[in-house]
Amino acid sequence: MHAKPTEQRLSECGIRPTAQRVQIALLLLAAPQHLSAEQILASLRSSGARVSKATVYNTLNLFAAHGLIRQLSVDGSRAWFDSNVDAHYHFHDVATGALIDVPVPEVEFSKLPAPPPGTEVAGIDLVIRLRKKS
């Protein structure tokens, strides 16, 4: 019996695949999505998993540090964790809070400012805020 893909993936990142970490990974990495820590905790618990709030936060921070997920700051209220780590942008519906991925090819920059001396661009976060059409 060989290791399951998810466990492999964690191991390859140098993350020990404990039961809780595998469960969080299975939930979050199943598809491209945006989830909050509280949503993940609630989802795991409603499916019978034994996991604490501290472990959810620790695990999400660990995954983010290893590039397995990406933490988003789209509204001030809480962090969102994006299981899509490929470069992409977001629509943000300010009324509903919904986040929608925007693939890189749908945005083209014909001009970008040069980074200040001694610095280089580490990434570009683009959030297109949406409201109901008037």
Added chain:
Amino acid sequence: MHAKPTEQRLSECGIRPTAQRVQIALLLLAAPQHLSAEQILASLRSSGARVSKATVYNTLNLFAAHGLIRQLSVDGSRAWFDSNVDAHYHFHDVATGALIDVPVPEVEFSKLPAPPPGTEVAGIDLVIRLRKKS
């Protein structure tokens, strides 16, 4: 004796120019800058002003609701209040936390996605993350 410019500006927005509001406005609107609520509270108190934390938060939310300032979500830890409400973008130095304005003419989009049906674009937040040059 006519009203001072800052008091006028608040009045014109339908905001009653109380002592605390005028002090916050004088501090924040003096120049284009990015300040946190705690920074504003500390700055006002160190200059001898009598103001409470609740009033600082209430006032910043009030100013933002009236378009006098703009609230930024660049890192998950806290809100930043930008006294520059003209359209513009930001550099964000992830190591130091520094925020630098990027004027609109320095960024050009040659392609942007169409907003989903029933919605329209309310604004575009662009944050260019900076790291030390390697």
Added chain:
DNA sequence: TTCCTTGCAAAACTTTTGCATTAAA
């Protein structure tokens, strides 16, 4: 055994709220 991880609770932080008091018009 040895080291790492987890759970729990408490702490830390940011922001909001309830309510009596105070200030503005």
Added chain:
DNA sequence: TTTAATGCAAAAGTTTTGCAAGGAA
């Protein structure tokens, strides 16, 4: 005087941390 704003403290929400117990190698 009448209404709205303030201050204080407490509450609320999110995230982190300390530490004892549990699990993996």
